[in-house]
Amino acid sequence: MSLVLQQLQLWLGEQPLFAPISAEVEPGQIFSLMGPSGCGKSSLLAAVIGDLPAAFRLQGDVRWAGESLLAVPMQHRRIGLLHQESLLFPHWSVAGNLGFALPAKLNKAERKLAIEQGLIKAGLQGFADRDISSLSGGQKARISLLRTLFSQPRALLLDEPFSKLDAELRASFRQFVFDLIAEQQIATILVTHDVQDCPSAPLRMG
Amino acid sequence: MRVTAVDALGRRLFNKPPGHKLPPNSQAFRGLVSSVGRQLWLVPSLLLALLLIVPVLAGLLWTILPAFGYFPALGRTQLSWQPWLDLWQAPGVWPALQVSLLSTALSSLLALFWALLLLAYAWQSRALRWLRFSLASVLSVPHAAFAIGLLLLLAPSGWLVRLLSPWLTGWQLPPTWSWVGDPWGLSLAWVLSLKEIPFLLFMAFSALSRLPLDASLRLGRSLGYSDARIWWLILLPQLLPMLRLPMLAVIAYGIAVVDLAIIVGPSTPPSLAVLLDRWLLHPDLHWRLPASSGALLLLLLSILLFSGWLMLEKALRAVWLCQAMRGNRGSESWLARRLLAASAWGLLVLTLAILLVMLVWSFAQRWPFEAALPVSWTQRHWQTAAHYLAQPLWHSLLLAGLSAFIGLVWVVLCLEAEQQHGWARAWRRPLLALLFLPLILPQMSFLFGVQWLLVLLDWDGQLLAVLWGHLLFVVPYLLLTLSGPYRHFDQRLYQQALLLSGSKARALLWVKWPLLARPFCYVLAIAFAVSIAQFLSTRYLGAGRIATLTTEAVAMASGGDRRAMAVYGLWQWALPALVYGLMLFLPWWCFRHRPLMQLDGRS
Structure with missing residues (x-):
C-alpha cells in the first residue's frame, strides 16, 4: 500500500518542466522534493491530486496499491493537500472546519469527541468555538493540518507548508507535522525550497 | 455502494445483461461515468441557449418578416416594401424619429461623459465613495418610479417650486411652462441620462478592477502628472473599450424606452418607440406591419448611434494620444473637482428627495400651491390603492421573486459548468455575446416578434410567458454582475473542500x-x-x-392624479428597496460572528 510516482513528467506545450520522476512512498515515509520557483513543484502535486490545469500535459502514472489513480476523480483519490496558506473556511468556527472533514458516519457525540481530542493533540484545547480570524498563523497551520488528517487521507501532499511561518514557529510546527505523519502512517510528499524542512535527502528538481 | 451504482449504470449504457461480469473497479467505467457526469453540466448552458437565445432570434425573425409584408394572419404571404412605405407616410413619424434620435444620442453621451468626469475629477472624493457604496440601491430604483418622483419634485407645481414660492420666485400661482414633454425630447434625454449615470458608473467600477489603477496613478504622479491628467491620458483610453457593451445597452434602451417616454417625453408626436407601441396595441391588425418596420428601424438607429459612438471613441483616443505626446502635466483643477463631487452628492440627494416627495404626495389631502407641505393629510390614497394594487403587487412579487431565483440558480450552474470544464472557455465569448442580445437589441425589435410567436402558440397573456420574458432580461444582468465574483473565487478553497469531503455536492453546497x-x-x-x-x-x-406595479404605475402617470401616482411609484420603489435591504441584512446576520465574511475578502 504505497504511493507510486512512475516516470512522472509534466509538459507545458512542447517543453518538459522537469526530468521524469519515479518514487515509491511507503506509509509513514516523507519523500521530499526541492527546486527553485517555477520548476513545476506545485504543478506536480496538482497532477498527483488530479487537479492539473488544462495547459499542462502529464506523462507517466500515479498509483496507489498498484491501481492507477489517473482516471479517478480528485475527490475520490483520498489524498490530502496542505498549502503554505491555511485555507481554513472563513464562514465556520474551528470546530466547523474540523467537523467538515470528519467522516459522515460519525454521530454528533463522536464528532465532538474527535474534535476535542484533536485539539488537545495540537495544543489548542478550548479552541473549538473560536473564529478563525482570532487565530495566529501557527494556530491556523495546526488546525489546517488537523483538518486534513481528519479526512483520513491515504497519502498527504505538503506544498511548502512551513514557508510562511517564522523561524521558531517553523521548527515546532515541522516537528508536529512529522510526528503526526509517523503516528498515522501516511505516505507523504513534501515540496519545499528550504533543505532544513526536509527530513531526508531531497530529490532536486529543475 | 458507489461501485455497484457505477456498474449498474455501465450495464445500462452498454445494454449488457445483468449476469454479464464487469470488473468491479474498472477504470473504464469510472471514466465513462465521469464523462456522463461531465455532459450533465452541459444541460444548464444548453437550456440557456435554447430558452433564451433561440426565442430572441426567432422573435427578431418574426419582426423582420412582417416588416417586409409577410403576415399570414392578414393573408399577406408575399414579401414587399409596402410596410416601409406605410411607415414613412404615417403621420408624426419623422418628428418621432427626431425625438428618439436626439434624446438617445444626448442621454447616452451626457451619461457617459458625466460618469467619466466623475471618475477623473472626483475619484478620491467622499461623494463618489458614497455614490459607489449606495450604487446598487440607486440602480434598483425603477425607471418609471424615478420619472414619477422627478415629475412630482420638479414640475412647475412640484415640491421644489412650492418650497421656493413665493419668497424667492414671487410666483403666487404655478408657472405655465413645463420642463417635461418638450417637442425635442430634451427632458426625456435628461431623465434618461440621470438614470444611466449610475449604470455606467457601476460598469466602470467593475471594469476598473481589471486595470492597474493604483499603479497607474502612482506612476503618473511620480512623473509629475495631475490625477485628472492621468485619468484622461492613461486610464480612460483603456476604460472606454471596456464600456462598449454597456454603451450599446444604454443606446438600445434609450431608443426603445416606452415607460419613461410616456411619463416625461413629448406626446404629440411622441418618441418613435411610443408611437410604435400605440400601433402595436391598435385593434386594427394592419398597423402591425408598419409597426414591425418601425421596430426594425429602431434596431438600425441603435446600430447607427453605436457606430457613431465607436467613431467618436476612436477620435477621442487619438486626441488623448496626441495630448499625451505633448507631455503637458496639467494641474489639479480645484473647481472641477468640487463641481463634480457636488454633482455626485446631487445625484444621491435627488434620489432621496424623489423618495421623500412621493411619500409626502401619497399622504397629501389638500396641498394648495405655495404651501411647502400639505395642509391636510390622509391615508385614503393608500387604502384606495390597496384595493386595486393587490393583484399587480402579487404579480410583481411572484414574477420578480421567481425570475430572480430561477435566473440565479441557472446562472450559477452555468458559471460552475464553465469552471469545471475547459470546453466552455472556447464557447464563452460567442455564447455570452448572444446572451447579451436582449440588452443590446432595442426591446421592440424582438419583443414584437416574440409576442406574435406566443399568439400563434396560444401562450400569450399567461404568467409563465411573462416570467420567461422577464428571465430574458434578468439572466444577462445576473451574468454581468455575478461572473466577476464567481470567476475570481479562490478555487483553492473549493479544492480543499473537495479533497476533505470527497464529494462535489458537499464542496459546493457547504463551502463554495x-x-x-x-x-x-x-x-x-x-x-x-x-x-x-x-x-x-x-x-x-x-x-x-x-x-x-410597473404597468399600473405607468398607466397612473399618464392619468395625472399625483397622489395615486405617488402611491404607485412608491410601491414600485419599495419592493426592490425592501429586497435590497433584506439581501444586505441576511448575509450580515448569518455571518455576524465571522469577521472575515464581513470583509468580503474571499468573495
Whole structure:
C-alpha cells in the first residue's frame, strides 16, 4: 500500500518542466522534493491530486496499491493537500472546519469527541468555538493540518507548508507535522525550497 | 455502494445483461461515468441557449418578416416594401424619429461623459465613495418610479417650486411652462441620462478592477502628472473599450424606452418607440406591419448611434494620444473637482428627495400651491390603492421573486459548468455575446416578434410567458454582475473542500456557495429590481392581461392624479428597496460572528 510516482513528467506545450520522476512512498515515509520557483513543484502535486490545469500535459502514472489513480476523480483519490496558506473556511468556527472533514458516519457525540481530542493533540484545547480570524498563523497551520488528517487521507501532499511561518514557529510546527505523519502512517510528499524542512535527502528538481 | 451504482449504470449504457461480469473497479467505467457526469453540466448552458437565445432570434425573425409584408394572419404571404412605405407616410413619424434620435444620442453621451468626469475629477472624493457604496440601491430604483418622483419634485407645481414660492420666485400661482414633454425630447434625454449615470458608473467600477489603477496613478504622479491628467491620458483610453457593451445597452434602451417616454417625453408626436407601441396595441391588425418596420428601424438607429459612438471613441483616443505626446502635466483643477463631487452628492440627494416627495404626495389631502407641505393629510390614497394594487403587487412579487431565483440558480450552474470544464472557455465569448442580445437589441425589435410567436402558440397573456420574458432580461444582468465574483473565487478553497469531503455536492453546497453568499444576495437584489422594472416585456407577453406595479404605475402617470401616482411609484420603489435591504441584512446576520465574511475578502 504505497504511493507510486512512475516516470512522472509534466509538459507545458512542447517543453518538459522537469526530468521524469519515479518514487515509491511507503506509509509513514516523507519523500521530499526541492527546486527553485517555477520548476513545476506545485504543478506536480496538482497532477498527483488530479487537479492539473488544462495547459499542462502529464506523462507517466500515479498509483496507489498498484491501481492507477489517473482516471479517478480528485475527490475520490483520498489524498490530502496542505498549502503554505491555511485555507481554513472563513464562514465556520474551528470546530466547523474540523467537523467538515470528519467522516459522515460519525454521530454528533463522536464528532465532538474527535474534535476535542484533536485539539488537545495540537495544543489548542478550548479552541473549538473560536473564529478563525482570532487565530495566529501557527494556530491556523495546526488546525489546517488537523483538518486534513481528519479526512483520513491515504497519502498527504505538503506544498511548502512551513514557508510562511517564522523561524521558531517553523521548527515546532515541522516537528508536529512529522510526528503526526509517523503516528498515522501516511505516505507523504513534501515540496519545499528550504533543505532544513526536509527530513531526508531531497530529490532536486529543475 | 458507489461501485455497484457505477456498474449498474455501465450495464445500462452498454445494454449488457445483468449476469454479464464487469470488473468491479474498472477504470473504464469510472471514466465513462465521469464523462456522463461531465455532459450533465452541459444541460444548464444548453437550456440557456435554447430558452433564451433561440426565442430572441426567432422573435427578431418574426419582426423582420412582417416588416417586409409577410403576415399570414392578414393573408399577406408575399414579401414587399409596402410596410416601409406605410411607415414613412404615417403621420408624426419623422418628428418621432427626431425625438428618439436626439434624446438617445444626448442621454447616452451626457451619461457617459458625466460618469467619466466623475471618475477623473472626483475619484478620491467622499461623494463618489458614497455614490459607489449606495450604487446598487440607486440602480434598483425603477425607471418609471424615478420619472414619477422627478415629475412630482420638479414640475412647475412640484415640491421644489412650492418650497421656493413665493419668497424667492414671487410666483403666487404655478408657472405655465413645463420642463417635461418638450417637442425635442430634451427632458426625456435628461431623465434618461440621470438614470444611466449610475449604470455606467457601476460598469466602470467593475471594469476598473481589471486595470492597474493604483499603479497607474502612482506612476503618473511620480512623473509629475495631475490625477485628472492621468485619468484622461492613461486610464480612460483603456476604460472606454471596456464600456462598449454597456454603451450599446444604454443606446438600445434609450431608443426603445416606452415607460419613461410616456411619463416625461413629448406626446404629440411622441418618441418613435411610443408611437410604435400605440400601433402595436391598435385593434386594427394592419398597423402591425408598419409597426414591425418601425421596430426594425429602431434596431438600425441603435446600430447607427453605436457606430457613431465607436467613431467618436476612436477620435477621442487619438486626441488623448496626441495630448499625451505633448507631455503637458496639467494641474489639479480645484473647481472641477468640487463641481463634480457636488454633482455626485446631487445625484444621491435627488434620489432621496424623489423618495421623500412621493411619500409626502401619497399622504397629501389638500396641498394648495405655495404651501411647502400639505395642509391636510390622509391615508385614503393608500387604502384606495390597496384595493386595486393587490393583484399587480402579487404579480410583481411572484414574477420578480421567481425570475430572480430561477435566473440565479441557472446562472450559477452555468458559471460552475464553465469552471469545471475547459470546453466552455472556447464557447464563452460567442455564447455570452448572444446572451447579451436582449440588452443590446432595442426591446421592440424582438419583443414584437416574440409576442406574435406566443399568439400563434396560444401562450400569450399567461404568467409563465411573462416570467420567461422577464428571465430574458434578468439572466444577462445576473451574468454581468455575478461572473466577476464567481470567476475570481479562490478555487483553492473549493479544492480543499473537495479533497476533505470527497464529494462535489458537499464542496459546493457547504463551502463554495455559502462563501459566495454575499455576491449571491447582491445580484439577487439586482435581478429582482430588473424584473420589477420590466414594462414592455410584461405588456407584450402578458397581452395586457398581466398587470404589475410597473404597468399600473405607468398607466397612473399618464392619468395625472399625483397622489395615486405617488402611491404607485412608491410601491414600485419599495419592493426592490425592501429586497435590497433584506439581501444586505441576511448575509450580515448569518455571518455576524465571522469577521472575515464581513470583509468580503474571499468573495
